[in-house]
Amino acid sequence: MSSFSSRTWLPILLILAAILLAIIAAGRSPAGQAHEAAITALxxxxxAHASLQRDVLRARAGLLRSYDSIVVEIETLRSNVSALRARFNEAEIYDAELTPPLR
Known part of the structure; x- marks a missing residue:
């Protein structure tokens, strides 16, 4: 049971990281295209997070026959967060003195 709960925190942490990155980006007044790309990624x-929550609840209720959709949604979350980080690093949307580039 404890391993299940630690897995459910991963998407939440990824979303919080993405939101934090979006707030940092918005504070720097990015160009229109960069802003739209960030909003689309978010x-x-x-x-993907909503779909993941739905499928996790279905799995816990015994209604989900295959966990493939959960794996796909986690991969989607990870790839979108990585893409968002890459966009922020390319646009240098961070304070170099206070925040190191995202990896």
Whole structure:
């Protein structure tokens, strides 16, 4: 049971990291295209998180026959967070003195 609960925190932490990155990016007043790309990535992350929550609840209730959709949603979350980090690093949307580049 404890390993299940630690896995459920991963998507939440990824979403919080993405939101934090978006707030940092918005504070620097990014260009229109960069802003739209960040918003699109955040929407995709939000949708994948909602799907993941739905499927986890279905799995706990015994209604999900295959865990493939959960794996796909976690991969989607990870790839979108990585893409968002890459966009922020490319645009140098961080304070070099206070925040190191994201890895």
């Amino acid at each position: 929407r995709t992350i939000d949708l």
